[in-house]
Amino acid sequence: MDDHAPSPLTARSQPSPVEPTQPPGFDHARVAAAVRELLIGIGEDPDRDGLLDTPARVARAYAEMFSGLHADPADVLSTTFELSHDELVLVTDIEVWSSCEHHLVPFTGKAHVGYIPGAGGKITGLSKLARLVDLFAKRPQVQERLTTQIADALVEHLSPRGVIVVIDCEHLCMTMRGVRKAGSRTVTSAVRGQLRDPATRAEAMALIARS
Ligand SMILES: Nc1nc2c(ncn2[C@@H]2O[C@H](COP(=O)(O)OP(=O)(O)OP(=O)(O)O)[C@@H](O)[C@H]2O)c(=O)[nH]1
């Protein structure tokens, strides 16, 4: 074998010019350079074989994990149907994967999203509720803001009579480090419009609890 030929690992670690999949506002080269610095900072050798591709790999992972940062909820909620349904529409157990903005480690769990369509009858596709959760989850977040942003986007784009969003997550920053309370759950809710009415709210909460 030619001594000067790059090893497969070295060859793969050559910086790619521009990452074609990077979302707008995401600077792949900058993130990769920062990850390399971070590895040096923790006392690692970023030039050892196992870490050669790590900066670029983490940058690609971050592009995905933070792809919601510049995404517009209006695009997700642009598909609407006119339908006369003036009762609750509720999608439960939507998987949540987000990143705590304090430690940049994941928090994960379930979101339950419901709304009562407005007088105009604006209904969106069920998958769009899950896409909306993803859009706001794929940002550096706190759970309270994630919950509020989902509720407010539904109010803004669907003009519903009411909205309820309940999120139930485990924060890895509380389990894998720090206070180390494995299994602890954080539950947040945001309720708007008619769903603030105690009876309507109780009905929605009962359906969520049953799921
Ligand atoms: N309210 C709220 N707090 C969060 C969320 N995610 C993480 N935190 C908290 O953010 C806080 C940051 O506290 P700091 O004292 O600045 O950081 P720290 O020294 O790492 O704190 P510990 O986690 O207690 O070790 C911690 O109490 C976390 O539990 C969230 O989504 N909402």
Ligand SMILES: [Zn+2]
């Ligand atoms: Zn945290």
